[in-house]
Amino acid sequence: MLQWILKYKLYHIPFWVAYHLMWLLINTDSLNGSWNYLFGGEIPVKFLGYIVFQAVGAYFNLYxxxxxxxxxxxxxxxxxxxxxxxxxITALITGGYYLNAYLSAKSFQEIFGREPSEFMYFFSRMALPSTAASMTLAMSVKLAKNWLQTEREKLTLQKENLETELKYLKSQINPHFLFNTINSIYVLIHKNPDLASESLASFSDMLRYQLYECNDPYIPLGKELNFIDDFIQLESLRLYENQTELAFDLAQHLEQSVQIAPFIILPFVENAFKHVSRDKNQHNFIRMKLNVSEQKQLHLSLENSNGKATGKSSSGIGLSNVNRRLELLYPEKHTLTVRDESGIFKVQLKLELH
Structure with missing residues (x-):
């Protein structure tokens, strides 16, 4: 029954009846006068004409x-x-006054208090304002409904586009990580086969994490830091001959409720290992400190020596990728500062966690 009412828009009938009852009350100035007109014994032809003709005019306009x-x-x-x-429509409604008098036992003067010759009075003073108001109201409701629907569709499309972009950005992370890690293991194969074998075992665990444990939009921060710790151990093997200072202070004993988007921090660590200086005549280092405040705000400080031979520290897709992901996932909830000062590449990140 409800579907049938919605399909044929029968719920519009009470609206039009209520609308014209309001106009009737305005014109009669009393509930008693309105009651006598509607139920005083005669058919309220004029009132029905208002309802029918104005509804026809409104729907003709809308559809x-x-x-x-x-x-x-x-x-x-x-x-x-x-x-x-x-x-x-106004002319047809005005004609309803005369039809009402024709079907009534009373004269036109007795019913409406005016002479039949005053057609323009009923046309301009009675029917025209009500018709214009009903057309305007109906059009306003329709346009407002269309605008709301358009806004909902726009928001839905925007959300779908953002989700698509996030999936694309995340899909770039895995090949980027794979390329760097495989390249590191390849270097180790020639220098130290035993370390290369150990690296492959660690690499297998990290791939398992990527494939099965980080498919949700947000994961526990502790899991993400364990992955980063494994990555650091793997990359450190490649620098064992370079006398590079490695100092990593990661937060411990984190609450399971603290969550973060997967691979938000990894690109910064990757970038540091990729571009750290390897000059034996200078002090080479990577220093990282990460902690979480009681207000669940993450603070990351990362810096690495950046020698002349390394080129630009921000090359590749990693940093631009993660910067875009931060904008989409943490709008107005993060602060990222990246600087290259006197051979030292610095990253400062503040992030409000879920």
């Missing part, structure tokens, strides 16, 4: 004129046709 002319930018023709529709 024919607006789609055919207004929506297509034909504003001049639309305005003319709307005015003509209002005038025709």
């Amino acid at each position: 024919f004129l607006i789609p055919r002319f207004l929506s297509k930018g034909r504003y001049g023709i639309y305005f003319i046709l709307v005015v003509l529709t209002i005038l025709v």
Whole structure:
């Protein structure tokens, strides 16, 4: 039953009845006068004419004129046709006064307090304002409904686009990580096969984490830091001959409720290992400190020596990728500062965690 009512828009009938009851109350100035007019024994032809003709005019405007002319930018023709529709509907409603008197046992003067010759009075003072108001109200409701629907569709499309972009950015992380790690193990194979074998075992565990444990939008921060710790151990093997200072202070004993988007921190660590200086005549280092405040705000400080031979510290897709992910996942909830000062590449990240 409800579906049938919604399908044929029968719920519009109470709206039009209520709307015209309001106009009737305004014109009669009393509930008693309205009651006598509607149920005093005679058929309220004029009242029914208001309901029927104004509803016809409103729907003609909503379902024919607006789609055919207004929506297509034909504003001049639309305005003319709307005015003509209002005038025709007003004329038909005004005719209802005369039909009401014709079907009644009372005279026109007795019913309406006016002479039959005062057609323009009923046309301009009674029927026209009500018709114009009903057309305007119906059009306003329709346009507001269309605007809300358009906004909902726009928000849905925007959300889908953001989700697609996030999936694309995350898909870039895995190949980027794989390329760097495989390259590191390849270097170790020639220098130290035993370390290369150990690295492959660690690499296998890290791949398992990537494939099975970080598919949710947010994961416990502790798991992410364990992965980063494994990555640091793997990359450290490659620097064992370079006398590089490695200092990593990661937060311990974190609450399981503290969560973070996967692979937000990893690109910064990757970048540090990739571009750390390897000059035996200078002090080479990577220093990282990460902690979480009681307000669940993550603080990351990472810096590495950046020798002349390494080129730009921010090369590749890693840093630009993670910067874009931060903008999408943590809008107005993060602060990222990246600087290259006097051969030292510095990263400062503050992040409000979930």
